[in-house]
Amino acid sequence: MKLSFRWSNACLALCLSAATALPGTAGAQVSAFSQSLATAAASDRDIAAFYQANGYEGIWTGADDKARRAALIDAFERASDHGLPAAQFDAGQLTARMRAATTPEEIGALEVEMSKLYLTYARGLQTGILTPSRIDDGIKREVPYRARVSYLTNLAKSSPRAFFNALAPRTPEYARLMKEKMRLERLLARGGWGPKVAGSKFEPGMSGPAVVALRDRLTEMGFMQRSASPNYDSALTAAVVAFQGAHGLSQDGVAGSGTLAEINTSTEVRLQSVIVAMERERWLNRPRGQRHVLVNLTDFKARIIDNNAVTFETRSVIGANTSDRRSPEFSDVMEFMVVNPSWYVPRSIATKEYLPMLQKNPNAVRHLEITDRSGRQINRSAVDFTQFTQSSFPFSMREPPSQGNALGLVKFMFPNHYNIYLHDTPAKSLFSRESRAFSHGCIRLADPMEFAYALLAKQTSNPQEYFQSILNTGREKRVNLKEPVPVHIIYRTAYTQAKGPMQYRRDVYGRDAKIWRALANEGVVLRAVQG
Structure with missing residues (x-):
């Protein structure tokens, strides 16, 4: 100037x-x-x-x-x-x-x-x-x-x-997000990824103009080489699988309604997600910890990060999309794990879910102990549960350690105001789902034992043997982490990888849509850049 x-x-x-x-x-x-x-x-x-x-x-x-x-x-x-x-x-x-x-x-x-x-x-x-x-x-x-x-x-x-x-922010993630933002802005100036794909389902063996449209759009997105073939062949199948992987979808190679909805998502919407992710990265502009746990709610994954590299990854189940069950976003520090944990039923669950059952049948949910304010187990048959409301219910409920315990065999604690932690679960079938928002707010892990071994590897030479020796006692035991590990529960519908394609996920709770509206109200606009 x-x-x-x-x-x-x-x-x-x-x-x-x-x-x-x-x-x-x-x-x-x-x-x-x-x-x-x-x-x-x-x-x-x-x-x-x-x-x-x-x-x-x-x-x-x-x-x-x-x-x-x-x-x-x-x-x-x-x-x-x-x-x-x-x-x-x-x-x-x-x-x-x-x-x-x-x-x-x-x-x-x-x-x-x-x-x-x-x-x-x-x-x-x-x-x-x-x-x-x-x-x-x-x-x-x-x-x-x-x-x-x-x-x-x-x-x-x-x-x-x-x-x-x-x-x-001086993070690799912020730099890569900015690079993707500029790429999408140049793409927007050229008209985006071309026409949307009409139809409801495409699978190997099909052919015709709609298949060509699918092929052309995936080509513009960078998932396959340009081709004039009208057939849903192996190359197109591989491109669909790659696209599904980059968008958190089941990688079956079939372009069903869910996959097509993501394929037809506009360049403008993806650009909004990237700008929102950049704002979120600014909110987290602090040292994350050389070793930390990263849980991306929209990705349904929990990862251990060591020196910016993913060293462990497992699928997760997050809170259901209801007002009282959505998992919150925050950071804290994991201090210990509990092997063979008891489940102390949150009052909201005890009064909203279990009290109505007890009012119908005092012998319902027999796997739970019911205790009074002094910690003494009550005689269910001597209590008239119909006299209580959600606000007047005077008891606590606990599930003792067991294979079927709601927390499974281990929970990972980073004490916080929201009573959120990571834990095992007996409900293993949920991990095979594409979208995994089912819990009451805590984060369930598909591979909790391996997660424990990875954490304990920093403080014992044989973490698996050590963990199993405690587990086999069947008794509840707290195991402290000698080096507490920061935990960051985040929510990113757009995030990058050190290598590989940009990753996009669905806005499970609608939070990113809210953030974009707020950014737009502040004057943030999408732009198309010639280049």
Whole structure:
């Protein structure tokens, strides 16, 4: 950005400190600039504190601030690259306002306005432009906000371009998401993936124009080489399998209604998912832990990550899509596992599900112990359960350790306010389903023993033998992790891999649709980019 020579010289005079200014015109200008700056900053406590500590000297509008101005303008010009609201950071408009400001009063007010815009941009790029808890009550994410004034003080003593370049998340995931965003924007400018595929089901052996349409769309998506064949042959079958794998679908090679719905999803919708994923990545802009557990709810998978590489993966079952059963999103630290666990029935389940059964038949759910407030097991036949309501039910319920226990044979604990943990389950058949939202909110694992072995491998030479020796006692036992492991329960309908195609998943709980609407309300727009 080039400023007029006249504007730069005016700034040079105005940015002399009041303490060192000589009497006369320059001193009056500095006084007018400082007074204007102080007045404009008074409505923002952080900005006012910064300029007060800074002696009311400018950091944007002085002749020596050219590099900082240029870095700010350049950052604003690239705001759309990050999925930020470009209209809010209009570089052209800001440049025009800078050129129009000629008096000390106007330049002082502009100095503060530039700081306000900068703070909005910096926080938005580093930790997101939305407040997660305002979007959906299931998003319990604690965003690692930085003190606003630190953005000003750190910028003032840093290389401007290096500082701006370091604001966005420095994770491989964010970089790959941005790359995918730009790819989709170029694709959008070329018309996307072409016509949608009409029909309800396609399978090997079929042929005709509709099969050609399916082939053409998968070709545009990059899942197969271009071909004029009208047949649903082995090459098309392999492409469908690859597409299904990249979208979390059953990989049977048949393009049924579910697969076709994903194939026909527009470029615009996929771009929205990527922009939402970038915002979500900003919410999680903190160290994840060299070793951590990552549960992506939409993917129905739990993974152990070691130094950015997946070292263990298993299928999961998540909370059902009802208001009281959806799994929340949050981060915590796994401290221990419980082998042969008891299941202490949550009160909501005891009163909503089991109390009606007990009212009909006191001998219902015999596998559960019912205890009073003193922990004594009650005699069911001596209790009239019909006298209780959900609010007045005075008992607790527990399922002792067993093969059929609702928690299976092991649970993994990261104590939290939401009573969510990872655990085994006797209901193994659910893991064969394509969509696996069935639990009361906790995360069930398909391979809990192997998950335990992987965690224990850091602290014992033979984790399987150690675990099985405890399991075989049949008694409940807590096993502490010598090195607690961070757990991040996330929700990504778009995510990347270090190698392989971009991954897209269904919006199981509708949360990403809410986030996109909120982003759009803030001014985020889809764009098509020629290139």
